[in-house]
Amino acid sequence: MGGWSSMRAKLLLTVPLLLVLIVVVLMALRPTSDAPLGRASQFGSARANTALPRYRPLRVAIPQTAIERTVDQGFAQEWSGESASTAAMLPEAATSVAFPPIAASDVQAPSTYALAFTQELLDVDFATSTRQDLLAWASYNNAPNSIVTIPALINLKVLAASLTMSPTLVPTFAEWRGLAATRTTWRVSGLVTSVSPIWTQLLATGWQPVDPLMTMYDVSGTLTVTTPGEAADVKSIFFVLTLGGASWHPGYGAVVMNDWTVN
Numbered sequence: 001m002g003g004w005s006s007m008r009a010k011l012l013l014t015v016p017l018l019l020v021l022i023v024v025v026l027m028a029l030r031p032t033s034d035a036p037l038g039r040a041s042q043f044g045s046a047r048a049n050t051a052l053p054r055y056r057p058l059r060v061a062i063p064q065t066a067i068e069r070t071v072d073q074g075f076a077q078e079w080s081g082e083s084a085s086t087a088a089m090l091p092e093a094a095t096s097v098a099f100p101p102i103a104a105s106d107v108q109a110p111s112t113y114a115l116a117f118t119q120e121l122l123d124v125d126f127a128t129s130t131r132q133d134l135l136a137w138a139s140y141n142n143a144p145n146s147i148v149t150i151p152a153l154i155n156l157k158v159l160a161a162s163l164t165m166s167p168t169l170v171p172t173f174a175e176w177r178g179l180a181a182t183r184t185t186w187r188v189s190g191l192v193t194s195v196s197p198i199w200t201q202l203l204a205t206g207w208q209p210v211d212p213l214m215t216m217y218d219v220s221g222t223l224t225v226t227t228p229g230e231a232a233d234v235k236s237i238f239f240v241l242t243l244g245g246a247s248w249h250p251g252y253g254a255v256v257m258n259d260w261t262v263n
Helices: 003-029 066-079 084-089 110-122 131-140 158-162 173-181 197-204
Strands: 045-047 094-096 185-195 215-226 233-245 252-262
Touching: 094 131, 110 131, 110 185, 110 215, 110 233, 110 252, 131 158, 158 252, 185 197, 197 215
Parallel strands: none
Antiparallel strands: 045 094, 185 215, 215 233, 233 252
16 A cells, blocks of 8 residues: 566555555454444434445446456455455444435545545544444445455445454444543544555556546544543544445445554
């Protein structure tokens, strides 16, 4: 996540990493013991239409070559048998005062979107926001998985689900309450983004996405955790962000976030 044989062998090892970015998110759609996610935020929010969005991301026709079939069939096998009913466990798309929409000027290019998305995702004041707010904002920034056909309602929650997987950056409900009580804040800085080698290798085989905006970025930077009365805790962070055409608005959105690493 000769020369052609070697590249194909590397792809077969690399594709599972890409599959992990999307496949395992359904595990996170199952109920947790913390609290229901559908509750309205106490700080208020602006919800998107809870029906399927009217906007449709651009799709292109791709010839079904051998490599297209190999990659796409791998995705299809992993996604088979899942149910759309599990999507109800995550909040509907919404923005809020704590997590507003990303500026229109930042959703037109993958690099600016990756930076703006990460900045808003990780600049968190736990006392003035909620976990529901964050996951609803993630649903609003969702880009659907375009590689195989999966239930539409699940496809609107793929990003939010990926943020709750282990290892995850999103605290549990109990952890969030604790961080709010101590007035802890997160601030991210020194962000660096680059096209992921996984994506470069995948494209080098001749495989093409049906979503012309789809790409993968490596994102790294510094996360500073501040709690009044305590020394600031500075951490190095890294993750892989898969982008695509957004579900709810023109321009870029995020399909999934994976490989969250903190040092």
